[in-house]
Amino acid sequence: MSAPLIEQKKTVTIRFAGDSGDGIQLTGTQFTNTAASLGNDLSTFPNFPAEIRAPQGTQAGVSGFQIKFGSVEIFTPGDECEVLVVMNAAALKANIKELKPNGILIVNTDGFNARDLELAKIDKDSNPLTNGSLDGFKLYQIDVTKLTRTALENSGLGKKEIDMCKNMFVLGYVYWIYNRPLALTISALQEQFKKKPAIFEANVKVLKAGYAYGDTTETPMTRYEIAKANMPSGVYRNINGNPATALGLVAAAEVSKLPMFFATYPITPASDILHDLSKHKNFNVKTFQAEDEIAAICAAIGASFGGSLGVTSSSGPGIALKAEAIGLATMLELPLVIINVQRGGPSTGLPTKTEQADLMQAIYGRNGECPVPVVAACSPSDCFTMVYEACRIAVEHMTPVFFMSDGYIANGAEPWKFPQTKDLKPIEYRYAEAKEAREKYLPYVRNNKLARAWAIPGTKGLEHRIGGLEKENLTGDISYDPDNHQFMVKLRQERVDAIADFIPLQTIDQGNPEGDVLVIGWGSTYGSIRGAVTETLAEGINVAHAHIKYLNPLPKNLGDILKRYKKVIVPEINNGQLVRILRDKYLVDAKGINKIKGTAFTTQELVNAIKEASN
Amino acid sequence: MELTLNTHEAFTAKDLVTSQDVRWCPGCGDYSILKQVQTVLPELNIPRENIVFISGIGCSSRFPYYMETYGMHSIHGRATAVASGLKATRPELSVWIITGDGDSLSIGGNHFIHLLRRNFDVNILLFNNQIYGLTKGQYSPTSEIGKITKSTPMGTIDHPFNPLALCLGADATFIARCMDRDPVHMREILKRGNAHKGTSLIEIYQNCNVFNDGAFELFTEKATKKLETIFVEHGKPLVFGKDSEFGIVLNGDTPCVVNLAEVNTNDLWIHDETNRNKANILVRFFDDEVNQTNLPRPFGVFYTQNRPCYEDQLTIQHAQALELKGTGNLDELLRGKNTWTIE
Numbered sequence: 017m018s019a020p021l022i023e024q025k026k027t028v029t030i031r032f033a034g035d036s037g038d039g040i041q042l043t044g045t046q047f048t049n050t051a052a053s054l055g056n057d058l059s060t061f062p063n064f065p066a067e068i069r070a071p072q073g074t075q076a077g078v079s080g081f082q083i084k085f086g087s088v089e090i091f092t093p094g095d096e097c098e099v100l101v102v103m104n105a106a107a108l109k110a111n112i113k114e115l116k117p118n119g120i121l122i123v124n125t126d127g128f129n130a131r132d133l134e135l136a137k138i139d140k141d142s143n144p145l146t147n148g149s150l151d152g153f154k155l156y157q158i159d160v161t162k163l164t165r166t167a168l169e170n171s172g173l174g175k176k177e178i179d180m181c182k183n184m185f186v187l188g189y190v191y192w193i194y195n196r197p198l199a200l201t202i203s204a205l206q207e208q209f210k211k212k213p214a215i216f217e218a219n220v221k222v223l224k225a226g227y228a229y230g231d232t233t234e235t236p237m238t239r240y241e242i243a244k245a246n247m248p249s250g251v252y253r254n255i256n257g258n259p260a261t262a263l264g265l266v267a268a269a270e271v272s273k274l275p276m277f278f279a280t281y282p283i284t285p286a287s288d289i290l291h292d293l294s295k296h297k298n299f300n301v302k303t304f305q306a307e308d309e310i311a312a313i314c315a316a317i318g319a320s321f322g323g324s325l326g327v328t329s330s331s332g333p334g335i336a337l338k339a340e341a342i343g344l345a346t347m348l349e350l351p352l353v354i355i356n357v358q359r360g361g362p363s364t365g366l367p368t369k370t371e372q373a374d375l376m377q378a379i380y381g382r383n384g385e386c387p388v389p390v391v392a393a394c395s396p397s398d399c400f401t402m403v404y405e406a407c408r409i410a411v412e413h414m415t416p417v418f419f420m421s422d423g424y425i426a427n428g429a430e431p432w433k434f435p436q437t438k439d440l441k442p443i444e445y446r447y448a449e450a451k452e453a454r455e456k457y458l459p460y461v462r463n464n465k466l467a468r469a470w471a472i473p474g475t476k477g478l479e480h481r482i483g484g485l486e487k488e489n490l491t492g493d494i495s496y497d498p499d500n501h502q503f504m505v506k507l508r509q510e511r512v513d514a515i516a517d518f519i520p521l522q523t524i525d526q527g528n529p530e531g532d533v534l535v536i537g538w539g540s541t542y543g544s545i546r547g548a549v550t551e552t553l554a555e556g557i558n559v560a561h562a563h564i565k566y567l568n569p570l571p572k573n574l575g576d577i578l579k580r581y582k583k584v585i586v587p588e589i590n591n592g593q594l595v596r597i598l599r600d601k602y603l604v605d606a607k608g609i610n611k612i613k614g615t616a617f618t619t620q621e622l623v624n625a626i627k628e629a630s631n
Numbered sequence: 632m633e634l635t636l637n638t639h640e641a642f643t644a645k646d647l648v649t650s651q652d653v654r655w656c657p658g659c660g661d662y663s664i665l666k667q668v669q670t671v672l673p674e675l676n677i678p679r680e681n682i683v684f685i686s687g688i689g690c691s692s693r694f695p696y697y698m699e700t701y702g703m704h705s706i707h708g709r710a711t712a713v714a715s716g717l718k719a720t721r722p723e724l725s726v727w728i729i730t731g732d733g734d735s736l737s738i739g740g741n742h743f744i745h746l747l748r749r750n751f752d753v754n755i756l757l758f759n760n761q762i763y764g765l766t767k768g769q770y771s772p773t774s775e776i777g778k779i780t781k782s783t784p785m786g787t788i789d790h791p792f793n794p795l796a797l798c799l800g801a802d803a804t805f806i807a808r809c810m811d812r813d814p815v816h817m818r819e820i821l822k823r824g825n826a827h828k829g830t831s832l833i834e835i836y837q838n839c840n841v842f843n844d845g846a847f848e849l850f851t852e853k854a855t856k857k858l859e860t861i862f863v864e865h866g867k868p869l870v871f872g873k874d875s876e877f878g879i880v881l882n883g884d885t886p887c888v889v890n891l892a893e894v895n896t897n898d899l900w901i902h903d904e905t906n907r908n909k910a911n912i913l914v915r916f917f918d919d920e921v922n923q924t925n926l927p928r929p930f931g932v933f934y935t936q937n938r939p940c941y942e943d944q945l946t947i948q949h950a951q952a953l954e955l956k957g958t959g960n961l962d963e964l965l966r967g968k969n970t971w972t973i974e
């Protein structure tokens with residue numbers, strides 16, 4: 017047997033696809049963690065059906081996980097993949113169009129019998145494995161099911177339990193192709209199945225069998241090696257957006273020494289934040305699963321009134337329900353953080369697909385004049401930074417604040433050079449102090465940030481009433497006076513505008529400080545835009561990229577930046593929202609680049625858009 | 632959280648009056664409730680700064696503005712939810728929820744029942760006037776069927792809620808009823824409610840003299856009160872009437888009015904606040920046209936139960952987590968389980 021060729025590659029994009037019961041997400045996550053531990057830069061994109069148990073074997077039930085990793089900077093999970101692993105016919109049908117010509121296609125042949133073809137709605141006489149339709153790819157056919165069963169012949173496990181291990185065979189085989197160690201996955205399996213040693217043993221056995229299959233079969237397969245990426249020195253971990261959001265909240269509570277109360281109602285794709293936080297009960301965070309979205313935000317407001325930092329999380333449909341209470345928090349001038357992990361809308365929309373169509377909702381979506389600060393994360397790890405910022409602004413300015421994430425970064429992963437506690441910005445707050453004097457306490461007296469004092473129940477001499485009715489400045493007494501109302505509306509706007517003095521100025525991510533084309537983005541489009549701008553800069557196009565993380569108020573220098581470019585384009589996964597705000601606020605002829613398909617921009621789509629704008 | 636330790640300072644009903652003019656209609660039953668609450672609070676041995684009134688929307692919900700304590704006038708139906716968050720994080724506070732039949736049973740129905748099942752240690756004063764007052768006279772979820780109102784010119788076709796039956800169904804641990812026109816009894820019930828550990832639900836019959844005048848007149852007016860009401864007390868027989876001449880016996884599970892002259896007093900229903908089955912019958916003491924019954928309306932404490940409070944359970948879980956894992960170390964948490972170093 018001749019030793020397989022080992023070839024060096026800079027980047028690889030692999031997609032694992034199978035039935036949602038095939039353990040695809042676990043396979044992808046394990047591959048990701050191993051790649052990360054080897055020092056590759058990476059970006060991932062899990063893509064799964066909304067149904068928990070979608071009909072087995074059908075296209076509706078296909079779950080996918082794409083990872084791009086490499087020895088160079090990785091911006092996105094990749095457009096097309098170079099390696100596609102499919103566990104059944106439906107997974108092949110749903111994903112084959114995104115495999116590059118001449119790409120590696122690994123199929124589990126057991127997922128292509130007559131029944132599988134029928135479920136995938138493929139004519140039984142046109143089995144893709146035999147009809148030549150896959151000739152343009154390097155096809156590797158493996159009967160994964162059979163090999164898994166053989167490996168576990170004497171394990172004493174039942175057929176169902178044995179078949180559950182077949183994803184490990186595939187993982188082992190792909191590890192072999194990319195010359196990756198198994199150790200990290202083995203220790204993860206040990207942790208996962210610590211109460212089921214037999215299952216742990218079986219998974220490891222199959223994982224090793226998959227690896228050995230590469231070694232022992234005379235597959236004319238090239239093996240690849242991907243060196244460490246040249247990333248800034250430091251200690252890294254892998255992180256997804258939702259866990260990063262949970263960590264950012266815990267960090268804000270710990271650094272500020274302020275108790276946090278996280279009240280929420282389960283909704284895709286935000287629920288994982290609750291799952292994570294509820295594990296950290298030895299930190300300064302209490303979690304509360306409320307009876308509905310409205311109760312969640314109202315309970316958070318109640319906690320803030322009592323001197324905790326109230327936080328609530330949801331996705332678009334839930335945020336719609338919270339709107340009235342956000343108005344209340346604005347009137348009360350209490351700190352509150354509202355997390356929106358956006359998904360496709362309107363209404364129930366596309367629960368598991370990404371979209372960034374709730375920006376207008378965050379900035380404007382309430383009755384009356386109700387300005388609320390809005391910040392957004394641009395990548396999985398940036399969720400940590402920006403939700404922390406949301407907490408800081410909420411407490412220091414005594415206001416509700418929106419933190420925007422979306423399904424793409426919530427579930428996506430990247431390496432994270434995590435900070436240390438000592439590096440985190442302090443969060444300043446002070447409860448109002450008790451008073452002996454019996455003169456009337458004025459709850460709406462303000463400091464230089466126009467923030468009122470946080471006077472919490474239990475403090476002697478500060479008894480006061482607040483509410484949703486219009487109030488007189490300083491006293492907080494109900495007031496229907498026309499001049500007072502106008503004054504208060506303007507004041508509440510001024511309070512939000514004033515935050516611009518306490519946030520960083522807008523920077524140019526890359527490109528010249530002036531030039532032909534400025535690409536402006538916000539949220540999860542960061543990676544796609546960065547990739548496309550890197551590519552077009554290399555081709556000599558005079559393009560620059562600015563990514564807005566503080567959306568309300570906008571950074572003070574943004575207007576000046578916009579003037580320095582001939583053209584401004586604004587790619588968004590919506591029908592044009594930030595672009596309208598920029599046009600409105602700066603009278604700039606910004607053009608929207610819009611994709612509303614529940615998926616991210618491909619780098620190529622944005623390269624094309626930049627080229628078109630530069631002509 | 633660092634809290635100022637307060638030396639408890641006595642206060643009077645007068646100290647609870649705010650600078651705000653009370654704006655309920657003259658003759659409104661709310662005045663009496665405000666007065667009784669202001670009278671009772673100084674007797675409860677609670678520092679004034681630890682008292683919080685939270686309300687929703689409606690006439691009754693203006694209440695916090697008239698109490699010189701901490702207070703929040705929140706949004707329609709949500710006082711219960713706001714109070715839940717406050718109590719979960721500040722168990723030591725004395726939290727009072729002020730709500731009406733529309734606020735708690737219609738728009739806020741969901742939070743209301745969930746608060747009851749969680750059993751936060753708070754007091755709910757449910758002002759039931761069987762009408763929407765603040766929106767000027769539409770029927771409410773407790774309005775009787777057939778009622779002619781602004782929104783029901785041909786009479787309501789909605790079957791009304793029985794608030795106490797609903798509360799019992801939601802596993803409330805303290806349910807009681809009183810009325811605006813019987814201040815002595817109301818003060819007694821308010822004290823009982825405050826003393827109960829868990830959610831205390833007090834339904835208060837409250838007259839809206841503008842939009843639903845006389846809704847409870849049978850129970851409140853001297854001429855009829857003694858015949859139409861029965862005041863229940865734990866361990867005492869159910870007796871009512873001008874000269875306490877009537878009583879209630881249970882025939883199987885059917886309550887019947889009897890003349891005391893005709894029965895052995897030992898056969899009378901003895902009120903037991905801890906008997907859930909009997910409470911189920913008691914909350915359904917309404918005139919029933921179908922069954923042709925004519926039962927007096929009960930007032931007093933119907934049912935009490937000891938059950939752990941949500942906020943205490945929450946505190947216990949956090950203490951257990953601390954004991955098990957030690958105080959959280961943020962740097963360890965940020966680091967996670969798998970890291971790698973780039974030189």
